[in-house]
Amino acid sequence: xxxxxxxxxxxxxxxxxxxxxxxxxxxxxxxxxxxxxxxxxxxxxxxxxxxxxxxxxxxxxxxxxxxxxxxxxxxxxxxxxxxxxxxxxxxxxxxxxxxxxxxxxxxxxxxxxxxxxxxxxxxxxxxxxxxxxxxxxxxxxxxxxxxxxxxxxxxxxxxxxxxxxxxxxxxxxxxxxxxxxxxxxxxxxxxxxxxxxxxxxxxxxxxxxxxxxxxxxxxxxxxxxxxxxxxxxxxxxxxxxxxxxxxxxxxxxxxxxxxxxxxxxxxxxxxxxxxxxxxxxxxxxxxxxxxxxxxxxxxxxxxxxxxxxxxxxxxxxxxxxxxxxxxxxxxxxxxxxxxxxxxxxxxxxxxxxxxxxxxxxxxxxxxxxxxxxxxxxxxxxxxxxxxxx
Amino acid sequence: xxxxxxxxxxxxxxxxxxxxxxxxxxxxxxxxxxxxxxxxxxxxxxxxxxxxxxxxxxxxxxxxxxxxxxxxxxxxxxxxxxxxxxxxxxxxxxxxxxxxxxxxxxxxxxxxxxxxxxxxxxxxxxxxxxxxxxxxxxxxxxxxxxxxxxxxxxxxxxxxxxxxxxxxxxxxxxxxxxxxxxxxxxxxxxxxxxxxxxxxxxxxxxxxxxxxxxxxxxxxxxxxxxxxxxxxxxxxxxxxxxxxxxxxxxxxxxxxxxxxxxxxxxxxxxxxxxxxxxxxxxxxxxxxxxxxxxxxxxxxxxxxxxxxxxxxxxxxxxxxxxxxxxxxxxxxxxxxxxxxxxxxxxxxxxxxxxxxxxxxxxxxxxxxxxxxxx
Numbered sequence: 001x002x003x004x005x006x007x008x009x010x011x012x013x014x015x016x017x018x019x020x021x022x023x024x025x026x027x028x029x030x031x032x033x034x035x036x037x038x039x040x041x042x043x044x045x046x047x048x049x050x051x052x053x054x055x056x057x058x059x060x061x062x063x064x065x066x067x068x069x070x071x072x073x074x075x076x077x078x079x080x081x082x083x084x085x086x087x088x089x090x091x092x093x094x095x096x097x098x099x100x101x102x103x104x105x106x107x108x109x110x111x112x113x114x115x116x117x118x119x120x121x122x123x124x125x126x127x128x129x130x131x132x133x134x135x136x137x138x139x140x141x142x143x144x145x146x147x148x149x150x151x152x153x154x155x156x157x158x159x160x161x162x163x164x165x166x167x168x169x170x171x172x173x174x175x176x177x178x179x180x181x182x183x184x185x186x187x188x189x190x191x192x193x194x195x196x197x198x199x200x201x202x203x204x205x206x207x208x209x210x211x212x213x214x215x216x217x218x219x220x221x222x223x224x225x226x227x228x229x230x231x232x233x234x235x236x237x238x239x240x241x242x243x244x245x246x247x248x249x250x251x252x253x254x255x256x257x258x259x260x261x262x263x264x265x266x267x268x269x270x271x272x273x274x275x276x277x278x279x280x281x282x283x284x285x286x287x288x289x290x291x292x293x294x295x296x297x298x299x300x301x302x303x304x305x306x307x308x309x310x311x312x313x314x315x316x317x318x319x320x321x322x323x324x325x326x327x328x329x330x331x332x333x334x335x336x337x338x339x340x341x342x343x344x345x346x347x348x349x350x351x352x353x354x355x356x357x358x359x360x361x362x363x364x365x366x367x368x369x370x371x372x373x374x375x376x377x378x379x380x381x382x383x384x385x386x387x388x389x
Numbered sequence: 390x391x392x393x394x395x396x397x398x399x400x401x402x403x404x405x406x407x408x409x410x411x412x413x414x415x416x417x418x419x420x421x422x423x424x425x426x427x428x429x430x431x432x433x434x435x436x437x438x439x440x441x442x443x444x445x446x447x448x449x450x451x452x453x454x455x456x457x458x459x460x461x462x463x464x465x466x467x468x469x470x471x472x473x474x475x476x477x478x479x480x481x482x483x484x485x486x487x488x489x490x491x492x493x494x495x496x497x498x499x500x501x502x503x504x505x506x507x508x509x510x511x512x513x514x515x516x517x518x519x520x521x522x523x524x525x526x527x528x529x530x531x532x533x534x535x536x537x538x539x540x541x542x543x544x545x546x547x548x549x550x551x552x553x554x555x556x557x558x559x560x561x562x563x564x565x566x567x568x569x570x571x572x573x574x575x576x577x578x579x580x581x582x583x584x585x586x587x588x589x590x591x592x593x594x595x596x597x598x599x600x601x602x603x604x605x606x607x608x609x610x611x612x613x614x615x616x617x618x619x620x621x622x623x624x625x626x627x628x629x630x631x632x633x634x635x636x637x638x639x640x641x642x643x644x645x646x647x648x649x650x651x652x653x654x655x656x657x658x659x660x661x662x663x664x665x666x667x668x669x670x671x672x673x674x675x676x677x678x679x680x681x682x683x684x685x686x687x688x689x690x691x692x693x694x695x696x697x698x699x700x701x702x703x704x705x706x707x708x709x710x711x712x713x714x715x716x717x718x719x720x721x722x723x724x725x726x727x728x729x730x731x732x733x734x735x736x737x738x739x740x741x742x743x744x745x746x747x748x749x750x751x752x753x754x755x756x757x758x759x760x761x762x763x
Binding site for chain 2: 122125126127128129132153154197198199200206263264265266273275276330331334335336337338339340341342343344345346354355357358359361362364365366369370371374
């Protein structure tokens with residue numbers, strides 16, 4: 001057991017830092033050109049644009065240490081925005097279960113960030129109990145396409161997405177996990193309506209999506225009809241690991257400390273107030289531990305495979321930590337966090353503090369609520385098989 | 390020992406409860422929020438007609454001779470509907486200082502208007518760097534011929550945008566955090582050099598920032614004695630804490646009851662959510678937090694109303710417990726409602742937002758624990 005970085009690792013760390021510094025956004029640059037250029041240059045480094053993809057599909061084939069270094073360095077750096085749906089969620093499914101034709105058709109555009117994907121999973125009646133989904137896909141008589149009808153909800157970024165990967169029901173026979181089929185189709189077509197959902201932070205990221213007689217060619221089906229649940233499960237584990245957001249929390253914690261230090265209290269700052277300082281310290285300790293929980297999982301998981309049920313632990317602890325950071329940031333802003341625009345009162349960071357905290361409440365709900373994650377750990381990790389309810 | 394409301398109080402409670410039920414469903418409330426001035430002038434008028442705005446004022450001042458217990462009864466009902474009208478700002482806070490520190494002429498000039506709703510007061514005591522401490526006052530009164538001039542800022546002045554006059558704390562002697570040396574004045578909103586910038590807060594209510602640019606304060610404006618304003622200020626803030634604590638108790642009642650109802654309707658895994666023990670126990674805890682809050686609310690309110698020796702300590706305890714309970718009840722109401730809980734469509738999120746703002750006002754949860762232990 002050893003946590004030392006080897007001289008190769010240190011060399012790699014230097015290289016990553018140099019890359020990030022060199023390609024940081026410069027004032028006046030066109031943000032979109034910069035973004036596309038950044039990914040192009042990362043690609044030229046040998047797959048740095050798709051760190052988690054296996055080498056076979058153009059990934060860099062990094063060691064766990066290199067992944068760790070990348071995560072740590074990029075969290076604080078100027079790096080273009082990215083959505084996980086195509087890159088981290090659909091891509092592994094395509095690699096594992098897609099045909100070669102499908103891989104060639106979809107992976108290059110995902111990699112080039114040309115096509116934005118969204119995820120059609122939850123439904124009004126199927127949240128935590130995802131497998132009870134009802135969106136129907138009926139095979140046409142000539143067997144060339146499916147006709148999709150139904151409603152998806154909480155669909156993140158559906159309003160900007162070009163394509164959706166969607167769980168549909170093709171059969172009601174057997175247990176509910178059977179008869180689910182995994183389909184891919186474009187969002188900008190007749191029969192699809194996207195309705196925004198405004199969340200408590202006042203923002204629009206999620207939507208309700210309605211499908212009415214949407215035609216999907218059979219060649220857009222992943223794997224076999226009725227086996228979609230098997231493909232989808234692994235994808236959820238990828239989602240959970242991403243949601244944990246641990247390297248981002250490490251950066252956010254340092255920012256929180258800086259913010260609290262800027263708030264005057266007596267002769268010192270808020271960071272000198274014992275009760276506040278203690279809460280920040282307790283948070284930091286939990287974060288130190290979860291950072292290593294992630295590293296341990298990183299060290300055992302080989303690239304390309306789904307992270308496994310341990311991803312539930314990361315999701316549970318990671319999201320709880322994110323919420324605590326938001327809560328303390330709100331507290332540091334004091335009453336000024338309550339402002340809803342229209343004022344410059346109080347420290348700059350305080351404005352929107354309560355909205356930020358409200359937004360963070362969803363972290364323990366989406367991607368499988370904490371209660372569901374605990375059920376997964378109960379069954380899959382502790383091996384407890386519940387009796388009849 | 391008697392925790393029952395008097396017949397009169399019960400009548401008031403019933404009539405407020407009906408008012409809230411009839412007028413404060415979420416949709417109606419949000420329609421009021423969306424339009425200036427952010428509350429309903431019609432409801433405000435109704436409240437004055439029903440005598441609610443005169444509840445905590447002495448009969449000789451034109452009020453109904455009630456005390457903090459009467460305000461509690463009203464605010465608890467207001468909390469169930471997240472009422473938007475400036476009762477707290479004008480009656481409890483602004484009026485709370487004026488009735489304690491004002492002389493006959495000042496009370497005569499303003500209290501009648503406060504009670505009939507034609508005039509609004511607001512309390513300006515928070516400053517950019519005052520933190521949670523009401524005695525932390527940096528706004529300095531520079532001596533002038535007939536009093537003082539003020540230059541500086543007051544922040545988070547509740548409902549300042551529609552106020553006709555402000556009760557302002559400023560320093561006339563001592564250091565920034567001294568309790569003595571604080572002076573209070575009643576300054577009309579149209580006084581030269583005073584500018585008011587109103588803005589909304591996340592709970593749908595209204596707040597404001599005041600900028601003083603050589604604002605003249607004359608001897609007639611001073612409330613009570615120079616340098617000795619802290620007592621009345623602190624007493625009004627204590628009333629404010631009792632009032633928002635009662636409002637929070639009303640809001641928590643809605644949150645735990647909505648959660649219990651929702652879990653019985655929503656089915657997942659072939660069962661209503663309420664079949665799951667993990668949720669049952671959580672809801673029991675929400676209920677207990679609510680009951681505990683209500684108990685301490687009664688205790689602190691009666692202690693303050695009776696002028697008990699332990700009143701201040703009770704207020705600190707209450708604000709701490711309410712903050713802790715609100716956080717627990719609010720977070721778990723949202724969590725248990727799942728995705729729907731974080732949307733603007735269901736009311737739970739709106740109640741939680743109000744609780745968050747209350748938590749940050751008048752000193753937060755940690756601050757009052759520290760004061761309680763001091």
